Amino acid sequence: MVKKLAVAIAVTSGLLVLAGFFFRHPLLAICQGALANWATILAAFALLLGLANLLSFHATNVRGRRMGWGYSLLALIAALAVLVVGFAPELGWPGDWHLDWVFVYIYEPLSMTFLALLAFFVVSAAYRALRLRTWESAALVLSAVVVIVGQLPLGYQLWPGLVEAKDWLLAVPVTAGMRGILLGAALGAMALGLRVLLGLDRPYLD
Amino acid sequence: MNLTLEQLEFAQPEALLLLLGLGLLLALAWRRDRGKGPTYLRPIPGFEAARKAIPASAETGKAVHLSAGTGSLVAFTTLPTLAGLELLAPLIQHAATLGSAFLTTTPSPLVMLVLESKVRRAFRAAGHPEEFAPAQVRFIGDAPTAYAAGVMGTLTRENVASNVMAGAFGDEYLLMGETAAGKGIEGIVGNADPSVLPFALASADHLIMGEELYAAGAYLGRKPWHRASLQAQDWLRLGLVGAILLAVLLKTTLGVP
Numbered sequence: 001m002v003k004k005l006a007v008a009i010a011v012t013s014g015l016l017v018l019a020g021f022f023f024r025h026p027l028l029a030i031c032q033g034a035l036a037n038w039a040t041i042l043a044a045f046a047l048l049l050g051l052a053n054l055l056s057f058h059a060t061n062v063r064g065r066r067m068g069w070g071y072s073l074l075a076l077i078a079a080l081a082v083l084v085v086g087f088a089p090e091l092g093w094p095g096d097w098h099l100d101w102v103f104v105y106i107y108e109p110l111s112m113t114f115l116a117l118l119a120f121f122v123v124s125a126a127y128r129a130l131r132l133r134t135w136e137s138a139a140l141v142l143s144a145v146v147v148i149v150g151q152l153p154l155g156y157q158l159w160p161g162l163v164e165a166k167d168w169l170l171a172v173p174v175t176a177g178m179r180g181i182l183l184g185a186a187l188g189a190m191a192l193g194l195r196v197l198l199g200l201d202r203p204y205l206d
Numbered sequence: 207m208n209l210t211l212e213q214l215e216f217a218q219p220e221a222l223l224l225l226l227g228l229g230l231l232l233a234l235a236w237r238r239d240r241g242k243g244p245t246y247l248r249p250i251p252g253f254e255a256a257r258k259a260i261p262a263s264a265e266t267g268k269a270v271h272l273s274a275g276t277g278s279l280v281a282f283t284t285l286p287t288l289a290g291l292e293l294l295a296p297l298i299q300h301a302a303t304l305g306s307a308f309l310t311t312t313p314s315p316l317v318m319l320v321l322e323s324k325v326r327r328a329f330r331a332a333g334h335p336e337e338f339a340p341a342q343v344r345f346i347g348d349a350p351t352a353y354a355a356g357v358m359g360t361l362t363r364e365n366v367a368s369n370v371m372a373g374a375f376g377d378e379y380l381l382m383g384e385t386a387a388g389k390g391i392e393g394i395v396g397n398a399d400p401s402v403l404p405f406a407l408a409s410a411d412h413l414i415m416g417e418e419l420y421a422a423g424a425y426l427g428r429k430p431w432h433r434a435s436l437q438a439q440d441w442l443r444l445g446l447v448g449a450i451l452l453a454v455l456l457k458t459t460l461g462v463p
Contacts, residue, residue: 021221046316057344067364118380121380125387128387185417188419204320
């Protein structure tokens with residue numbers, strides 16, 4: 001009974017929002033806005049539950065001295081510190097710059113540094129791809145060489161045809177392949193969306 | 207506020223037509239499938255590998271890491287995330303039945319709630335609800351980079367045999383994929399984003415790409431509506447390809463704009 005009620009709510013809400021995309025009416029706009037706001041509020045409460053899950057997991061690690069418990073302790077300290085800083089205005093600290101400072105001077109640089117590792121991981125992934133030893137890896141190597149050398153000014157100096165080959169490769173087979181993937185994925189996504197909206201599929205529940 | 211029917215306007219009729227067309231094809235495929243039996247499904251190695259990863263984990267005693275991607279259920283990444291959840295659900299059920307060790311991670315608290323519900327239900331259906339451990343469902347940060355860092359740590363420190371990741375990913379996938387590949391962990395990745403697929407192809411052992419991700423329900427869950435849906439997609443795809451070819455022909459030969 002509860003499951004049927006949940007599905008009924010999900011289907012009704014989904015169809016209302018979908019109808020709002022295809023039919024413009026002030027009543028539908030009001031319903032869409034209300035549902036979107038409720039979803040945002042639910043997501044915010046879910047974030048509290050996520051925080052509880054995170055704190056509980058790391059606290060268990062620290063208590064049990066499991067492998068990597070030092071990192072768990074750091075994670076706990078960082079989470080609680082940012083939580084306290086977030087309450088700075090309520091705690092009577094002067095100004096309201098504290099949380100912004102943490103994100104601008106600690107979180108963002110750490111995040112960018114981490115993403116900078118991608119450069120090295122791309123190299124190791126490319127090396128692994130080139131070792132595949134199949135006709136696919138041969139095609140990958142050949143197209144990679146053409147595109148990389150064709151992008152460089154040196155490519156044009158070596159042979160102008162290389163630049164044309166690079167342009168053709170990117171404009172024709174690569175674009176065609178991407179569009180084919182996107183077309184198939186779009187149809188799959190549409191079918192999944194339709195099944196979920198009609199209640200035939202319940203990946204959020206089953 | 208004065209609300210009347212005269213205020214009703216139509217928008218995006220072509221998209222509505224396409225959606226209604228797909229719905230009609232879905233209904234037709236469902237009727238056809240019920241009469242003639244299961245539709246043929248071409249083998250997809252990624253799904254076979256995902257299916258085999260669970261009993262392999264039971265034999266070796268190592269865990270399987272399951273992830274529904276870095277997307278959420280209240281953003282434009284909702285559909286790939288739901289597709290990832292459809293792929294993970296039968297694996298979670300299988301693991302609970304066999305007693306294989308597994309852990310799920312997610313950067314979305316809403317997905318965390320869904321995963322926890324699925325894991326609890328799986329153990330209940332397998333007859334041992336007491337086997338559920340809260341540590342099997344982990345919320346790791348709210349940002350893709352933080353999530354990637356957490357997963358890298360999990361794959362490095364914990365005894366993981368297979369890494370199944372299906373859903374929406376960005377560039378941060380490569381950090382996790384390469385870590386798994388470097389540790390010799392079998393990687394099974396499902397993704398529909400063309401900008402991430404090259405990374406997945408290079409670092410994963412098995413790739414479920416593009417529309418195959420949305421077919422997980424038919425391959426792993428074996429639900430009849432999913433098979434009918436695949437048939438409907440095939441019909442619609444043939445129709446669209448035919449329309450594109452016809453348009454190309456008309457434009458190039460007859461000069462029709």
